[in-house]
Amino acid sequence: MRFSQVLRPKEPGNARATAAASAVLVVVFIAGAAAWPWSPKRGLGLFFGFLATALFIFEMAYPFRRPKARPLRTAKAWAQAHVYLGALALVAVLIHAGFRLPRGVLGWGLLLLSLWTTASGLIGVWLQKWIPAALAEGLHVEALYERIPALMEQLVTEADALMAGADEVGERFYQTEVRPSLSRPNPSWGFLLDVRASRDRALEPFRRIAEFVDPVEKGRIDDLMSIYTEKIELDAHYSLQGILRRWLVLHVPTAGLLMGLLAVHVFAWAWY
Amino acid sequence: MARKVTWGTPGRTAHYLWPRGKWAFVLPAGILGGGLLVLLLLLQVAGVRRPLAPGDVISRHAPIEARCEECHTAGRGASDLRCQRCHDPGGAGRLTNGVHVLFGSGDARKAAAAPRLDCARCHVEHRGRDARLGAVDEVQCAQCHFRSFSSHPEFVVLRARSMEAPGLKFGHDSAVPDKFAGHLAEVAKAKRIRIERSCGECHQRAAEQRDFTPVAFDLHCASCHAKDGSLGTIDPVPQEDALPPEQIAALGVRGPWLGRADEFQAGRGKVGRSVVHHKDEWVLFNLRKLRREIDPEGWAAERGALLARLSQLQRRRAQATPLASLDLAALRARQQSIEAELRGLDARIAAQAAGAAMTAGRSRLDEVQAAAAAAGDASGRADAQQLQAGADGLAAAGTPAAPLPRDEFEVRRGELLAALEAIEAADPSLRPRAQDLRRRALALAPGESGLDILQRARDQRQAERQRVMDEQALRAAGIAPPGEALLEPERDAIERAIDDVQARLASLSQAPAPLGPLTPAELQRKKETVEVLTVPCVKCHLFTGAAMARPAAARPVLVRARFEHEPHLLPVQGDCYHCHGAIQKSKVSADLNFGGVQSCRECHKPRSVSQDCQTCHRYHPPAVP
Numbered sequence: 016m017r018f019s020q021v022l023r024p025k026e027p028g029n030a031r032a033t034a035a036a037s038a039v040l041v042v043v044f045i046a047g048a049a050a051w052p053w054s055p056k057r058g059l060g061l062f063f064g065f066l067a068t069a070l071f072i073f074e075m076a077y078p079f080r081r082p083k084a085r086p087l088r089t090a091k092a093w094a095q096a097h098v099y100l101g102a103l104a105l106v107a108v109l110i111h112a113g114f115r116l117p118r119g120v121l122g123w124g125l126l127l128l129s130l131w132t133t134a135s136g137l138i139g140v141w142l143q144k145w146i147p148a149a150l151a152e153g154l155h156v157e158a159l160y161e162r163i164p165a166l167m168e169q170l171v172t173e174a175d176a177l178m179a180g181a182d183e184v185g186e187r188f189y190q191t192e193v194r195p196s197l198s199r200p201n202p203s204w205g206f207l208l209d210v211r212a213s214r215d216r217a218l219e220p221f222r223r224i225a226e227f228v229d230p231v232e233k234g235r236i237d238d239l240m241s242i243y244t245e246k247i248e249l250d251a252h253y254s255l256q257g258i259l260r261r262w263l264v265l266h267v268p269t270a271g272l273l274m275g276l277l278a279v280h281v282f283a284w285a286w287y
Numbered sequence: 288m289a290r291k292v293t294w295g296t297p298g299r300t301a302h303y304l305w306p307r308g309k310w311a312f313v314l315p316a317g318i319l320g321g322g323l324l325v326l327l328l329l330l331q332v333a334g335v336r337r338p339l340a341p342g343d344v345i346s347r348h349a350p351i352e353a354r355c356e357e358c359h360t361a362g363r364g365a366s367d368l369r370c371q372r373c374h375d376p377g378g379a380g381r382l383t384n385g386v387h388v389l390f391g392s393g394d395a396r397k398a399a400a401a402p403r404l405d406c407a408r409c410h411v412e413h414r415g416r417d418a419r420l421g422a423v424d425e426v427q428c429a430q431c432h433f434r435s436f437s438s439h440p441e442f443v444v445l446r447a448r449s450m451e452a453p454g455l456k457f458g459h460d461s462a463v464p465d466k467f468a469g470h471l472a473e474v475a476k477a478k479r480i481r482i483e484r485s486c487g488e489c490h491q492r493a494a495e496q497r498d499f500t501p502v503a504f505d506l507h508c509a510s511c512h513a514k515d516g517s518l519g520t521i522d523p524v525p526q527e528d529a530l531p532p533e534q535i536a537a538l539g540v541r542g543p544w545l546g547r548a549d550e551f552q553a554g555r556g557k558v559g560r561s562v563v564h565h566k567d568e569w570v571l572f573n574l575r576k577l578r579r580e581i582d583p584e585g586w587a588a589e590r591g592a593l594l595a596r597l598s599q600l601q602r603r604r605a606q607a608t609p610l611a612s613l614d615l616a617a618l619r620a621r622q623q624s625i626e627a628e629l630r631g632l633d634a635r636i637a638a639q640a641a642g643a644a645m646t647a648g649r650s651r652l653d654e655v656q657a658a659a660a661a662a663g664d665a666s667g668r669a670d671a672q673q674l675q676a677g678a679d680g681l682a683a684a685g686t687p688a689a690p691l692p693r694d695e696f697e698v699r700r701g702e703l704l705a706a707l708e709a710i711e712a713a714d715p716s717l718r719p720r721a722q723d724l725r726r727r728a729l730a731l732a733p734g735e736s737g738l739d740i741l742q743r744a745r746d747q748r749q750a751e752r753q754r755v756m757d758e759q760a761l762r763a764a765g766i767a768p769p770g771e772a773l774l775e776p777e778r779d780a781i782e783r784a785i786d787d788v789q790a791r792l793a794s795l796s797q798a799p800a801p802l803g804p805l806t807p808a809e810l811q812r813k814k815e816t817v818e819v820l821t822v823p824c825v826k827c828h829l830f831t832g833a834a835m836a837r838p839a840a841a842r843p844v845l846v847r848a849r850f851e852h853e854p855h856l857l858p859v860q861g862d863c864y865h866c867h868g869a870i871q872k873s874k875v876s877a878d879l880n881f882g883g884v885q886s887c888r889e890c891h892k893p894r895s896v897s898q899d900c901q902t903c904h905r906y907h908p909p910a911v912p
Contacts, residue, residue, distance in 0.1 A: 052424040054411070056364070078309040118342025118415055157296050161304050166297055177290075238290035245293050263312050271316025275323035282328070283339045287359045 021145045026095055033099040037106045044110045053113040063111040068277060070104035075274055098140055105133040125280055128273040135266040142262055146255045153210035156248040160256035163200060163249050171198050174242045177235060185232050188224050193239060197246050202254040210251045217247060342413035345420050356766055365407040368757040373769045376609030380750060382907050390908035391847055395732040399743050428900045436891055436898035444844050445883045454829050454836030457876040486863045497853040502841040504565050513565060519823035523557035528816035529573040531558045540797050542568035563823040570820055575798040577817050578833035580805060584705050585834065590795055591704025595725035597788045604781045610758045611768030618759050625752045632745045639738045696733040703728050777910035784911040844879060848903040858890060
């Protein structure tokens with residue numbers, strides 16, 4: 016999958032609508048700021064504050080897409096709304112502030128958390144489009160993240176059985192160079208950009224040793240290489256699916272903090 | 288056989304894999320956010336309020352930063368009342384939008400209809416310690432005014448020629464062939480400088496100010512106009528008209544003339560002067576006396592106007608006492624007093640609205656008429672008759688369809704002030720009432736009805752009551768009065784204005800009361816005496832009868848804007864003619880001699896010198912307009 020394909024929206028209509036809505040909001044801001052002194056506390060500035068708050072609250076309702084996906088009917092519709100309205104919420108925040116940098120701790124906190132949450136969400140969108148496609152296109156093996164350790168254990172068992180009758184060279188090669196890395200997951204960020212990253216280099220010792228052994232042992236080494244290849248693919252799965260799950264740690268807790276600060280912000284506005 | 292390459296899932300799982308719960312991340316995130324909320328609210332309760340503030344306040348407000356209530360009212364944001372606690376502590380209302388409109392337009396009705404504008408609308412706080420609170424977004428001004436300097440209308444003084452004459456006969460080029468080359472040329476000749484440089488001989492820059500010092504006779508004129516200390520002589524005039532020094536002293540009026548007996552020539556019932564000084568007290572005293580005799584109405588009107596102004600200033604000074612300096616009992620008493628006033632105003636408004644306006648006015652007019660008639664003298668009876676005739680005319684004419692022209696309005700106001708003067712003289716017990724009426728007469732605007740004034744007064748009282756109640760609420764909440772009220776400069780300006788008015792009143796009141804109405808012959812003789820007395824003065828000063836116009840030479844003419852010469856001198860490198868080109872041909876002092884707004888646009892343009900409204904204008908009027 017090419018990078019440009021990842022950037023291509025799944026629902027171009029939604030992307031276009033969001034871009035158009037953002038443009039309209041910015042035009043409203045420009046016209047409003049030219050006509051009246053812009054203030055987050057009054058008029059249009061306040062309206063954009065309310066809009067951003069409403070959108071953030073909707074964003075936090077995302078877990079309610081399951082099990083029945085009401086009122087948006089499908090989980091896909093929820094996901095689309097979550098992504099595009101989240102982006103629109105950031106635009107509303109920036110307009111609410113009049114595209115000016117905040118002065119206080121609370122203001123900076125709100126702005127940075129808004130930026131971080133939106134950015135981490137958009138990174139998540141990219142990951143969810145990029146990783147499954149990369150895994151499907153570049154690897155033979157398919158595995159659920161939770162099953163990978165068990166599958167690796169199966170590979171170790173299979174390799175042990177395979178190398179039980181091997182000669183001394185093969186046995187030493189297996190025990191010192193192959194088995195230690197075969198027995199545990201070996202995650203790597205390199206898989207994010209290329210799921211077949213460093214595969215040739217990892218298999219090179221197998222090819223080298225195969226040149227020095229007799230034909231019977233060579234078949235055994237080829238089978239071991241096949242097992243090791245499967246292990247590398249499981250490593251890629253383990254790495255990428257792990258990223259796919261863990262990016263939420265960057266996104267959801269900050270969203271929670273954002274909502275907390277937002278509540279304080281609304282209280283401060285209403286009280287003072 | 289070679290190992291088979293795995294495609295797809297390697298094998299089936301031995302057990303069911305449960306998907307992640309939908310609250311797996313959301314619940315901890317919610318706890319995190321809720322915890323933060325609770326923490327910040329606890330900090331708020333504990334008095335640590337900086338995290339909640341949208342930014343630091345300016346350094347002058349830093350001492351009260353942690354006490355939000357000093358400026359904010361719960362549920363209503365930053366409150367004007369709290370701003371006024373320090374910035375308008377007497378509740379004079381000088382900082383309101385209505386007063387801004389009144390200052391700009393002079394139209395009380397427009398001012399009363401002006402929308403309310405919160406202080407915080409223009410003065411945005413919490414923008415950092417070094418922020419300029421006075422820097423207002425230009426868009427705010429454009430809400431009511433034009434949008435850019437390119438649309439700035441011509442200055443009012445140039446557009447309408449409305450500038451009050453400076454009271455002097457003066458022309459920069461008042462040349463008389465073969466006798467006088469004009470002020471500019473004569474100064475250049477005397478100082479042996481180029482004519483372009485002669486301006487600086489009179490318009491001198493003060494070291495500590497950003498503009499020129501006012502032109503003064505002793506500094507700038509005396510060297511030519513009073514070479515030997517005298518402006519000229521006064522031919523003998525009848526002593527009945529111009530009192531000699533000893534008679535003036537017998538009236539209890541002292542002056543520098545008492546030690547200058549050699550300057551007077553008295554004899555044959557006449558008195559003359561061989562030497563006349565600038566601001567000669569003897570001449571001025573006798574002119575005031577003659578004026579009172581020749582034009583008693585004009586004298587009374589001027590005195591009435593001064594008394595009204597004094598009364599207005601004294602009320603302003605009383606208002607300049609910070610409410611914060613009062614204790615709770617005094618605040619309650621003040622509230623009760625304001626509420627009593629409000630009840631009275633409401634009753635009068637209701638009466639006027641019910642159509643009783645004319646009757647109420649007539650009954651008050653009757654009171655005034657009775658008081659004037661009770662004076663017992665001919666003047667009082669004449670005033671009473673005049674009032675009766677006026678009241679009858681008013682009843683016959685009904686309500687006027689259109690407001691009076693400004694000039695006629697001023698004449699009527701003068702008559703009213705003169706009548707009040709007569710009433711007060713007849714019955715001193717009416718003085719407080721007369722003072723109140725004078726103040727109101729001064730506040731009147733052409734076309735404004737009594738109802739408008741009453742409603743305006745009610746609005747002012749309501750605002751005062753609100754302030755007093757807010758002050759009491761703050762005390763009840765344990766918030767101490769502010770340590771510093773920013774009143775001193777205002778109070779000083781008011782005091783200076785009061786001193787000025789009192790000095791003018793004192794000099795006006797020195798004139799003894801006339802013994803009775805003048806015969807035509809006496810009137811003519813006194814007018815001739817005035818002409819003789821003013822011979823040394825009329826070279827430069829303007830007179831209306833015996834009344835000399837107050838000179839205001841080289842004073843700022845832009846009443847709604849501030850102009851300082853200093854920053855403008857550098858770009859033109861001292862070439863005054865760059866802006867004042869017409870001055871070389873100026874013959875009279877009323878000439879404005881500057882190019883108007885177009886000349887400002889030469890430098891005040893985009894990407895050049897600032898075009899901000901605040902460069903020249905101030906929103907809030909001065910303490911003493």
